[in-house]
Amino acid sequence: MVPPLVIRTHAAGGDFGHLRAEFVLPESFGPDVLAEAEAAVVDPLESAGEREDATGLPFVTIDPPGAKDLDQAVLIERVDGGGFRVHYAIADLAAFIPPGGALDKEARRRGQTLYLPDGNVPLHPPVLSEGAASLLPGETRPAVLWTVDVDANGEPTATKVRRALVRSTEQFDYETVQASIDAGDPHPSVAALPELGRLRRELAIRRGAVELQLPEQEISGDPDGGWALIQRPRNDVDAWNAEISLLTGMAAAKIMIDAKIGVLRTLPQPDPEAVEWLGRSAQALNIDWPEGKSVSEFLAALDPGQPASMALFADTTRLLRGAGYTAFDGELPELTTHAGIGGAYAHVTAPIRRLVDRFATEICLAVSAGREVPEWVRAALSEVPEQMSASDTLAAKVERATIDQVEVWVMAEHIGGEFSAIVLRAEETKAEILVEDPPVMSKCTGEKLPEGERIRVRLTAVDVDKRKLSFERA
Template sequence: MIRTPASGGDFGRLRTEFALPESFGPEVLAEAEAAVLSARAEGREDATDLPFVTIDPPGAKDLDQAMVVERTAGGFRVHYAIADLAAFVPPGGALDHEARRRGQTLYLPDGNVPLHPTVLSEGAASLLPGEIRAAVLWTIDVDAAGEPVATHVRRALVRSTEQLDYESVQASLDAGTPHPSVAALPELGRLRRELAVQRGAVELQLPEQEISGNPDGGWALARRPRTAVDAWNAEISLLTGMAAAQIMIEARVGVLRTLPPPEPDAVEWLRRSASVVGVAWPAGLGVSEFLSSLDPEQPSSMAIFADTTRLLRGAGYTSFDGSMPALTTHAGIGGAYAHVTAPIRRLVDRFGTEVCLAVTAGREVPSWVREALAEVPLQMSASDSLAARVERACIDQVEAWVLAERVGREFTAVVLRAEETRAEILVENPPVMAKCTGSNFPEGERIGVRLTAVDVDKRKVSFERV
């Protein structure tokens, strides 16, 4: 980890550049406050006896999900409580309109730009420990092989007993002292991971850059540690999203997260990339099986994962009502999938959840949900694009701050992609993704590079091969 000097700066200029909203209007805040005061518990199942826990990054306050994973005689039972935002957002009101405009929460190192006012996102709607909360409760029974056999969705009251984080859960599992509510998570998580490979799911395991503040006012840049718990936790969300997609498809109404199958040329390109870096790809082994066999810490694997992004192009949102779309699956997941597990942070989840609640209860999908289905794909695509650009700009800015006083120094880097006179590299310490000039770049190998220039204002860093 390398830190910026205390004068590293904040992200105010970036917020201005992307025209990010600074606050909510008074009518939105008033509606949110009124929704908190008028929230009712009638008509909800009382599930407060279930010992739910949340697993989130340390310090998180916008807690969408809480879980209990149980072993059963035939396999597992997953209780997955999701924050019930529809209980606080009147359709067609100021709060609804503003959420549709924003699309999702944007995360910046110096503070979030939330989808909903914090009185909801970090207060009344958040599944904070010790608090009774309105939730949409998914109960999914899974057989001994990890396949779902029954799904029950309803509104409920829940209470999280403890707020956990990934590293502490991993440490407790490694020590043999897991929290009882997630003691069965590793076994189920592994089964679901195996099924994902069998489905042909494609997972990128490129190193993730993480920004954090430090006491002197600067910023720290490091590689985010990836634990097995991260993957197992994600599998619970994916299990729920796939169950939601099946409900929507059978009812012929809903909104799916979709991704077309990769073009044959993209797969061939990946095979050539594996050959270039000297990694054997056995005949008959599918893409998912091959990628799952790689050690993500090896430089050659990093180069292959960088090229795997070619297989995951064209993701979008597909809504339908009556007639089925041509594409209903997500190639990266290996099946049909819908977003329903993060409504505090993502707009589309609120509408997808309402579809599932109505269909499973034998009711008509509300008209305000049907009306929204036509617009939500464009709203989400726009917010996804903005979120990606903001995240990249934040990382670029911190990279420039971190390296500003190190021009002329040499570093070790992994070559991810190579062209004739330049390459895309991953500097290992600090973890910086950048372009590098030179020649004869060996993909998937470590090389020496020299930092030649840093432009803090333009968020640009330049390297050359030593």
């Protein structure tokens, strides 16, 4: 695995308080919200009779290092005939949140958890999100338990969803699980993850799923008190684990579509002109697009580490525009699919961190049990899509601003320095570049640059207040 690239800021570090003020992020929860959250923390065994006892299943969690808001726990079993049984336990937030109460109203206002380097702005109070609702190891927790049977080809054959009590046995991170699999000694609960993950990835490509394998910028704390920029390659376990979440989300979408009530994550198919434009971009970058290969097959075959591939992935973002949330009750909407996933999909696997999952989950539980969907869920369907879209927009702005801020802190002491960079998009007088070390996304001015190639650039100016960097070709 390629090691992450790191460069340290000046030892003084930096404060993100000004970003919180700029985006008017809430600093805390109101006393009524906190009181309701505290009152909701009860012994889960008090409701044990209403739930399936699944505490004997050896679930494990896979999350970033240090995470406390654990939404999902997984167990994958091989079954006769070469198939799999996926048990996926999801935190049951509805068990803690009275409809129409202070917690519910505040969650609808926030929409989702926002992640900043110096601390999260959580969707729910930490007493729930990092405590009573979180699937922490060794703790009995209320959960919504999905069991999806999958055949030897990776296709789902049966789905069951119900409320249960679960107990996670281990908390892992992606690197730890990857290392154990590479060493041939995986935890039994995820020993089948590589095989199932690969099958689901192959199916995703055949469905037409589009994955942009662009490098991800991350921020981590520096031992000296500053901040570090990291470009961390996505490992196989990360991709395979995501497939388990997608499998569950697609099963949830099917339940809702069959019942003609629900809320889906949707994305229209790209216009033919956009696909033609991508073909011209590939040709300009000297990337061969074999005849008969779909967009999904073509992109999946590219080496994401090559400069030309990175440039093409950057161009491909225009194929994935128009994502939204589509709610329906009684009549199916015109659009029920997500072009980036290659099928119908719904958010149900991250209710601690995302508002819509709680409502979608309640619909699936009711439909599966043959009950009427609760009225409070039906009433919310007209509002949740707009609430989620607004919070998505804010989350994207906050994430970009925090990365821009750390970039200028990192680069402030390097004015005049030269760096290796990859040209992602080029216009006549400026280009979007990815500086390789430190991993910085910025603009470079000057004559039209060679898209998809590696060049040398010089840092000419840093504006810390505006979070702007200026580069020119060296």
